[in-house]
Amino acid sequence: xxxxxxxxxxxxxxxxxxxxxxxxxxxxxxxxxxxxxxxxxxxxxxxxxxxxxxxxxxxxxxxxxxxxxxxxxxxxxxxxxxxxxxxxxxxxxxxxxxxxxxxxxxxxxxxxxxxxxxxxxxxxxxxxxxxxxxxxxxxxxxxxxxxxxxxxxxxxxxxxxxxxxxxxxxxxxxxxxxxxxxxxxxxxxxxxxxxxxxxxxxxxxxxxxxxxxxxxxxx
Numbered sequence: 664x665x666x667x668x669x670x671x672x673x674x675x676x677x678x679x680x681x682x683x684x685x686x687x688x689x690x691x692x693x694x695x696x697x698x699x700x701x702x703x704x705x706x707x708x709x710x711x712x713x714x715x716x717x718x719x720x721x722x723x724x725x726x727x728x729x730x731x732x733x734x735x736x737x738x739x740x741x742x743x744x745x746x747x748x749x750x751x752x753x754x755x756x757x758x759x760x761x762x763x764x765x766x767x768x769x770x771x772x773x774x775x776x777x778x779x780x781x782x783x784x785x786x787x788x789x790x791x792x793x794x795x796x797x798x799x800x801x802x803x804x805x806x807x808x809x810x811x812x813x814x815x816x817x818x819x820x821x822x823x824x825x826x827x828x829x830x831x832x833x834x835x836x837x838x839x840x841x842x843x844x845x846x847x848x849x850x851x852x853x854x855x856x857x858x859x860x861x862x863x864x865x866x867x868x869x870x871x872x873x874x875x876x877x878x879x880x881x882x
Contacts, residue, residue, distance in 0.1 A: 674852045687847035691746075694844050696809035697726045700787065703813040707779050714771070714778030721767035721780060725787065728763040732756070746853060750802050757795040764788050779820050782874060786816040789873040790866055797865070804854045804862030810841040811866025819874045 771780035814837025821830035845859035
């Protein structure tokens with residue numbers, strides 16, 4: 664059964680204007696999950712200067728390592744598309760991403776235990792594990808999911824730090840960005856509307872669940 668037969672589109676929407684498709688391709692390529700994680704790490708390093716060495720180590724493990732495996736796999740024909748459209752290929756790659764984030768979590772605990780990094784990478788690990796389980800039955804959007812997880816974790820941590828205005832700003836920005844990226848994924852035919860919305864909500868839910876579990880009350 665093909666991806667399209669399972670309700671997982673592969674081609675751009677019919678009748679889409681070339682300019683709109685170019686814009687969608689640009690948005691989708693720029694705001695991919697690894698860009699989202701990089702932006703989150705940059706924000707965390709800016710907010711907690713003592714965690715900058717751990718943030719760099721986390722980027723090497725959680726971003727550069729999986730991207731290197733993805734590039735090597737593309738060169739060897741392991742993955743049919745850089746977005747991992749096929750659910751089977753995605754199921755094989757997600758454990759690599761989880762392992763990289765696991766190394767980043769260890770580095771954060773070793774070098775910056777008082778920063779936001781350990782909690783943030785716990786969110787990433789929770790989200791990746793959940794996405795892998797979902798992917799066994801259904802293809803959820805990783806693009807919108809990463810935005811939901813990163814924006815959700817930053818908002819929760821800002822709220823915890825007594826900065827509700829910053830938390831609301833992060834949530835608003837994350838929602839706008841998630842909508843733009845979701846639009847791009849729909850126009851390019853990578854996902855259905857349900858997969859886009861579910862991806863964002865699932866990412867945010869994983870952030871809330873992970874942080875509520877690991878942070879002491881009141882939360």
